[in-house]
Amino acid sequence: MSVDNPPSLEEFLAAPPKVVARVAPKTAVYAPGGTRRAATLAGVAIDDGYIEWVRPQLIESLAVFFRVGVQHLIVPSIGPRNLLEGGTYGQRVVQWIADLLAGSAMVAEYQKRGWQARMLAPASLPSLCETAARLQQQTQHSGAPTVWWYLVADNADPWSEVLALAQQSGAQTQAAAILALYGTDIPPADLYVGFGKPALGTTMVPPLLTGESLHGYWTQRPGFDLSEQLLRAILYDYAYSRRTWEADHSARYAQAHRYATLWQTENVLGVGTKRDGYWYPRFFPLPALPDDALAGA
Secondary structure (H helix, E strand, C coil): CCCCCCCCHHHHHHCCHHHHCCCCCCEEEECCCCHHHHHHHCCCCCCHHHHHHHHHHHHHHHHHHHHCCCCEEEEEEECHHHHHCCHHHHHHHHHHHHHHHHCHHHHHHHHHHCCEEEEECCCCCHHHHHHHHHHHHHCCCCCCCEEEEEECCCCCHHHHHHHHHHHHHCCCCHHHHHHHHHCCCCCCEEEEEEECCCCCCCCCCCCCCEEEEEEEEEECCCCCCCCHHHHHHHHHHHHHHCCCCCCCCHHHHHCHHHHHHHHCCCCCCCCEEEECCEEEECCCCCCCCCHHHHHHC
16 A cells, blocks of 8 residues: 555555554644543543543553554643633642553553653643653653653743753754654654644644644544544545645646536635534535546545
8 A cells, every 4th residue: 555556445444554554654643632521421420530431541542543553642631721720620630630641550551561651741730740750760661652641731831941942952953852852753743633623732732743744633522532443544534635745736737627616615624613612613515526526536
């Protein structure tokens, strides 16, 4: 299977993992959301039992990415808005994050599966900085798949870190800056799998780790509910459908008129509707196309 000779979607969904790994990115960002929503739908209370309920789903979601060949998986885990919440969640969120991502049960899973885990914690959360140091020591596996838990307490934190790094390290390239900031060579990410509203920002992707293009996909299933089949469907689009660049575009432009109705539209990706505080995207149908154009679209 290659970009120049792509398989059908059905062939790709059924292919062995090592075949899918040939087109999977080395680094991806996985930004799920709605875990409390998923728990509520499952009848699980948002208390200490919530962490035990969500952990197996989290582990399986990580495993799905690593099975298809991703080597570095960045997972945004806490942001400034989480720390501003009230109630039980706001009071317990830092401890819950520490337990979920670096508690004894999770460390045992890392060790059993041969994964490395790194926590990018801001200095303003010293308890999590201590947790990060312990987690790194407990999950040292050379060359292993690595999950990077990304935590931001203030929107200014990532920029402060980068500016301080620039002064201290003298790094002159992106690669050198990545090595200085993260302690290892991480290929910049070019795949982003999020949830809900299409949005990006410094709390979602760590500094310096964006590739030439960051291809974004936003599922609408809350919580850690990403099956391997769904991820493979995303990877198929990422690896084959989106690879439209050609050195010579002339043949493509000669056919553009056949697809005119695709672009004669007021539809906008990212526009949705709000119901009781929840946003949901507005879908739109494929416009009418000539039969031969539809077959080749």
